[in-house]
Amino acid sequence: MKKTVQVVAAVIENERREILCALRSGQMSLSNMWEFPGGKVKEGENLFTALEREVYEEMSCRIQAQEVFHENVHEYHTFIIQLIVIKAELVQGVPQTNEHAKLIWLQRENLPSLHWAPADMPAVEALMNEPLKEQSASFRRQK
Numbered sequence: 047m048k049k050t051v052q053v054v055a056a057v058i059e060n061e062r063r064e065i066l067c068a069l070r071s072g073q074m075s076l077s078n079m080w081e082f083p084g085g086k087v088k089e090g091e092n093l094f095t096a097l098e099r100e101v102y103e104e105m106s107c108r109i110q111a112q113e114v115f116h117e118n119v120h121e122y123h124t125f126i127i128q129l130i131v132i133k134a135e136l137v138q139g140v141p142q143t144n145e146h147a148k149l150i151w152l153q154r155e156n157l158p159s160l161h162w163a164p165a166d167m168p169a170v171e172a173l174m175n176e177p178l179k180e181q182s183a184s185f186r187r188q189k
């Protein structure tokens with residue numbers, strides 16, 4: 047039986063309404079696919095704390111997890127992923143590529159132009175279809 051792995055991933059939006067996208071490196075599994083930064087939740091760990099820890103480990107910056115945005119289950123060849131996508135705010139530092147091949151900020155309407163990890167597609171679509179009023183507070187404050 048395939049193992050189910052719980053993974054948290056961050057949607058971090060900047061004041062220009064761009065979302066941070068991360069390219070998995072050639073050394074990682076699902077190599078050369080784009081993802082939202084994050085990783086596996088450890089046993090007994092709170093989802094938000096796990097996300098803040100993973101982001102700090104991967105990108106040396108601090109985020110504050112805000113709310114669960116999307117959740118779905120996807121079956122890969124070797125495991126089943128429960129992907130929990132969480133809105134988060136960058137609170138300290140500039141994201142660094144400690145593990146990823148590349149980091150880019152992309153307007154949400156351009157998200158589908160990337161080759162995403164298959165499990166991420168429903169969340170990408172949900173972001174595309176998100177009503178303007180639900181989009182980030184930093185963006186709303188500019189209006």
Ligand SMILES: Nc1nc2c([nH]c(=O)n2[C@H]2C[C@H](O)[C@@H](COP(=O)(O)OP(=O)(O)OP(=O)(O)O)O2)c(=O)[nH]1
Nearest residue numbers: 053055074075076081082083084085086163165166
């Ligand atoms: N962080 C993150 N991982 C994702 C996303 N979509 C997706 O399928 N994944 C997969 C890739 C990995 O197999 C797993 C997250 O594992 P991880 O980031 O903690 O660790 P890892 O790459 O070392 O994992 P692995 O080599 O053992 O598969 O979830 C996503 O949007 N963000």
